[in-house]
Amino acid sequence: xxxxxxxxxxxxxxxxxxxxxxxxxxxxxxxxxxxxxxxxxxxxxxxxxxxxxxxxxxxxxxxxxxxxxxxxxxxxxxxxxxxxxxxxxxxxxxxxxxxxxxxxxxxxxxxxxxxxxxxxxxxxxxxxxxxxxxxxxxxxxxxxxxxxxxxxxxxxxxxxxxxxxxxxxxxxxxxxxxxxxxxxxxxxxxxxxxxxxxxxxxxxxxxxxxxxxxxxxxxxxxxxxxxxxxxxxxxxxxxxxxxxxxxxxxxxxxxxxxxxxxxxxxxxxxxxxxxxxxxxxxxxxxxxxxxxxxxxxxxxxxxxxxxxxxxxxxxxxxxxxxxxxxxxxxxxxxxxxxxxxxxxxxxxxxxxxxxxxxxxxxxxxxxxxxxxxxxxxxxxxxxxxxxxxxxxxxxxxxxxxxxxxxxxxx
Numbered sequence: 004x005x006x007x008x009x010x011x012x013x014x015x016x017x018x019x020x021x022x023x024x025x026x027x028x029x030x031x032x033x034x035x036x037x038x039x040x041x042x043x044x045x046x047x048x049x050x051x052x053x054x055x056x057x058x059x060x061x062x063x064x065x066x067x068x069x070x071x072x073x074x075x076x077x078x079x080x081x082x083x084x085x086x087x088x089x090x091x092x093x094x095x096x097x098x099x100x101x102x103x104x105x106x107x108x109x110x111x112x113x114x115x116x117x118x119x120x121x122x123x124x125x126x127x128x129x130x131x132x133x134x135x136x137x138x139x140x141x142x143x144x145x146x147x148x149x150x151x152x153x154x155x156x157x158x159x160x161x162x163x164x165x166x167x168x169x170x171x172x173x174x175x176x177x178x179x180x181x182x183x184x185x186x187x188x189x190x191x192x193x194x195x196x197x198x199x200x201x202x203x204x205x206x207x208x209x210x211x212x213x214x215x216x217x218x219x220x221x222x223x224x225x226x227x228x229x230x231x232x233x234x235x236x237x238x239x240x241x242x243x244x245x246x247x248x249x250x251x252x253x254x255x256x257x258x259x260x261x262x263x264x265x266x267x268x269x270x271x272x273x274x275x276x277x278x279x280x281x282x283x284x285x286x287x288x289x290x291x292x293x294x295x296x297x298x299x300x301x302x303x304x305x306x307x308x309x310x311x312x313x314x315x316x317x318x319x320x321x322x323x324x325x326x327x328x329x330x331x332x333x334x335x336x337x338x339x340x341x342x343x344x345x346x347x348x349x350x351x352x353x354x355x356x357x358x359x360x361x362x363x364x365x366x367x368x369x370x371x372x373x374x375x376x377x378x379x380x381x382x383x384x385x386x387x388x389x390x391x392x393x394x395x396x397x398x399x400x401x402x403x404x405x406x407x408x409x410x411x412x413x
Contacts (some may be wrong), residue, residue, distance in 0.1 A: 005069065006093050010156050010195070010408045021057070026051055031057050031068065032409045033111050034088040039072055041083040060086055062213045068092045072255065079310050089114045094150065095404045096158040096194065098141055099201065099396030102127050102230050105137065106393055107144045109155070110401035113216060114212065118148060121393040129176050138191040145192070156408060157195040159204070160188055160402035163231055167248040168403075169413075174249075199403055201396055202227035202251050205389070206235030207242055208399025209352045214387040220349035225389075226335070228357035228364075230279040230309065231266075234342070242403070253342070272302055277335050277336040279309040279357060285327045291326060296323040309356065316363050325363050332364040336371025343384060354389030361388075 007026055029049050035039055045056050068089055074082040090113035099106040103126065108119035123140060127133060141160075145152060164175025171185030172178070180187060188196040206225025209215050215223055215237075223237040230328035236243040244249055254274035255267045265272035275281055290296065290304050298307055298315045315321035316328050319369030339351070357364060365388065372381060391398055406412040 006066075006156060007152075011256045026055070027059050027063070028409060030056065030063065031088065031112075032411075034063075034069055034086060035409075036218060039085045039087045041075065041085055043083060062273045066092075073159050075169055079387035091117075092154070094155050095401040095408075096141075096145070096155050097161070097204075097397035097400035097404070098137075098158060099161045099204070099400060100127055100137065100163075105140055105158055106397045107141060108394065108397040108401065109148060109150070110398070110405070114402075117150075118399075119394050119397055120144065121397075127176075131179060134177050134179075134187070135191075135243050138188065139239035141192050144285070145194075148180070152193055155194050157404050158188065158192060160185075160196060160198050161201050161204040161396045162198060163201045163229070163233075163399045165249050165252065166198055166203075168197055168203075169244070169248055171198060183318045197404060197407060199400055200233070200235070200248075200251065201229070202233035203235040203242060203244075204399035204403060205354050205391075205395040206237065206352065206399065208391055208395045208397075208401075209354055210237050211394065211402045212398060213391040214352045214354075214389050215350060218350065220385070222346070222348045223350045223352065224346060224348045225352045225354055226339065228278065228331075228353070228355035230356075232274040232278040236346070236348075240264065246387075253338075256338075258338070273334075273338055277331055279337065282312055282331055282357070283307065283309055285330060286323065289323060289327065294323050297321045298324065313357070313359055316360060328357075328360045328363045331357070332360075332367035333371050339368070340372055340375035343372070343380045347380050348384055350385045350387065352387050354391075354395055357391075358388050 009027060010340045028047060030045055030137055033045055033048055042053060042060060046053055060069060069086050071088055072085045072087045074084055076082065090111045093112055094117065095110045097108045097110065104122040106121040109117040111117060123138060125137065160161040162173055162176055166173055166174060171183030176185050185196050185198050202225065205227055209225060221240040225235045227233045234251045234253045236250065255265065255272045256272045257269045258273060259271040259276055261275060262270050262276040264270055265275050287304055287307065290299065296315060297319050298311050298321065302311060312324045312327065316324035330361050389395060403412060
């Protein structure tokens, strides 16, 4: 049985074959996570007999999935062999879709990336044509990689908006058919596909191998500041989804009295004041009121985007750009204090494209946190800026896909 069949379909299997398939997955998981292990250790973990585990190991070696690394020195008796996973025997594909670009990457069994391409030009529209264009980009990336598709165990497509990843439905984009969006992607790219919310994917990526990696913190909130505003939560080391998978839509809390219509249809959502779109709106409003900026020497006000403002602040020390970024930071700190007071997290990771604003964003944020949060709660919490940048969504998508296939994430 090929790896893709092992992970993608077990319907119609006899009970004995199903048990062996599950054992095989468990053995692969242990080899993947442990780095190297013995048959005795696998037997202890899986509670299967030595002959049964030995048979699976032999099959994996014959299929090129595992190999014998060597033997362990012991005080006496036979020296047990150590077995390892062949890191490039299979891959996970991550696709992060933004408003104006796509990032795609291939991760192997050792969590190493064969390749990541970031910021591939793409215009994200809620149309059939945009969906087809996205799938063409994914297929081109796979073709250019030179990999046999059978080696890719699955794809995780990361999208903004409300995503029910368990059932494969998007409530915000590409919801043209009754069929799950994950199935539509699967038909178009020929690989088992799951879909995931961008804030969750980015947060999980930072937790697994970014700002949260190598730490003891298990209760984590990730703040995603892109064109929109969302959060993801990790509770006791487990990614939190909620009843229908829609947790984390903090940006659509209608608590502001600004009468600004949000894209969700409500007025006064946090996203209307704390997001990339809010940053651009406030910047243009201040220009219209007579403020000046170095940005207008390069672009007409109508064409100014979020990246222009971030660059003006971080590279040119533009006063207007800094001013509007600080406004967003102060408001974020104000309403972030609600999250801290409710959840009392150990770690908060600030990510997304606006996190590149550095201290212009974090200093007013921290000042507001000290003003509005409970002191005891604030003392418990560490605040870090994300480390993965443009790759966070791709990395997190690959980790979520991997852990979903192995049953680590339900």
